[in-house]
Amino acid sequence: MANELQDPRHSSAGAWAKRLYFASRAVMESVLRPYDIGSTQWYVLYQLTNDGPTMQRDLGRMLQVERATLSGIVSALVRKGLVEQTPDPADQRQRMLRITASGLKLWDELPDLALIEALAFDGVDAAELATVVKVLQAATQRLNNHLSKEIVDGDPLQP
Amino acid sequence: MANELQDPRHSSAGAWAKRLYFASRAVMESVLRPYDIGSTQWYVLYQLTNDGPTMQRDLGRMLQVERATLSGIVSALVRKGLVEQTPDPADQRQRMLRITASGLKLWDELPDLALIEALAFDGVDAAELATVVKVLQAATQRLNNHLSKEIVDGDPLQP
DNA sequence: GACAAATCGTTCGGTACCTAGCAATATTCG
DNA sequence: CGAATATTGCTAGGTACCGAACGATTTGTC
Structure with missing residues (x-):
């Protein structure tokens, strides 16, 4: 993000958003390190435990993550034997994800990460807090809009 | 971060902080893509152009990035011929970074990324905006404090 | 002066994210 | 039906981040 400029930047909301994100990830990862899984892997296990088997496609949408990214995360979990990936009989393109017995066993040992947000x-x-959400949400939307327009109009930042 | 839980999470301030961070990075990278440099690489060029030659150690502190991370970023810039890395004669452990002629030439073509924050x-x-900064800053600090305590006390999330 | 401790950069292995392009499979439409 | 199109997941290659361990060098202390 390169948000630590002396000028307006190192104290800006954007810079703090980044810092909070990394601090939050650092806490999650330090908690999960002994169990040898990452923060997004944790979410996949959460989902499969609480909502049962899920299509990889749907999981990608829930996580708001690109297919390529999820592909790597899933294959890490499969490699560790925590998740099982099988083709959907109805649509052979899709993959169904299911937690394994070994995955379920690990899940029961994991601490409750929801406490981090609370902390x-x-x-x-x-x-x-409502103001924070409102402002961040609006800013995100503006950036995403800009991103879509850019594809059509070329680069508006470079007149 | 795994912050897209249905429950309190996918609408929480933490989740939005993540989304803003990634949206912001996406915009920066889409602008920088034609020039073939990343967002943090941009900041290094910014620093070397505006403040002149800088110690790699000091740059790491400004960017708030680990030595290992910066090492990779610098070596990418050196590989591209945009930055020159030389040992400091006074302290052979340290490396001095300096922008090259080619780096300066590229810099002059680059659009102004500061506009993104404005946007x-x-x-x-x-x-x-002040409230947002205050809240995010406080949250970051709480998480970082927790992280330091954890090292001493073990894991307080797992009673 | 010599040995212990701290500092700096690198490498290694890991996570999480992206785009681009490919192959397989489904769907749509002429 | 059959060809064009869309969707899904994968690989390859890139960015950005981390912790741990290692070598080289400097500093601190006895």
Whole structure:
């Protein structure tokens, strides 16, 4: 992101969004390290445990992650024997993901990561939190809009 | 981050922080793609152009990036011939980074990335923006504190 | 002066993210 | 029906991040 410019940048909301993201990931990964899984792998296990077998395609949408990315994450879990990946009989293009017995066993040992979110925003005023969500959401949308327009119009940042 | 849980998570401030970070990076990278450099590589060029030759050690602190990470970024820039890395005569452990003529030439062609930050938060109320920074900063700090304590106390999330 | 400790950069292995392009399979439409 | 199109997942190659371990060098201390 290169957001640590002296000027407006190192104290900007964007820079803090990045820092929070990395701090949050660092906590999750330090908690998960002993179990040898990463933060997104954790979510896949969460999903498969709580909602049962899921199509890889649908999981990608829930996670908002590209197919290529999820492909790597799933293959890591399959390699570790925690998840089973089988072709869907109805549509051979799709893959069905299912947690294995070994995956379920690991899941039961895992600490509750939801506490991290609680820890981060503990005691913050609800109205302020709502403002944060509103502003970040709006900013994200503006950037994403810009991104789509760019494809059509060329690069508006370079007049 | 695995922050897209149905429950409180996919609408939480933490999840939006992640989304904003990635949206912001996506915009930067789409702008920089034609020039074949990444967002952090851009910052290194920015620094070397504006503040002159810099120690790799100091650059790491400015960017708040681990030595291992910066090492890779610098070697990518050196490979592309944009940056020159030489040992500091005074302290042979340290490396001095300097932009090359070719790097300077590229820099002059690059669009102004500062506009991205402006675009994202355009028209947002200043007071709200201040709240966002305050909350994100506090949350980051809580997580980082937790991280340091964890090393001493073991894992407080797992009672 | 010599040995221990700290610092700096690199390499290695891992996670998570992306685009681009490919192969296999489904679907749509003439 | 059969050809064009869309969807799904994969690989390859790139960026950006981390921790751990290693070598080289400097600093601190006895």
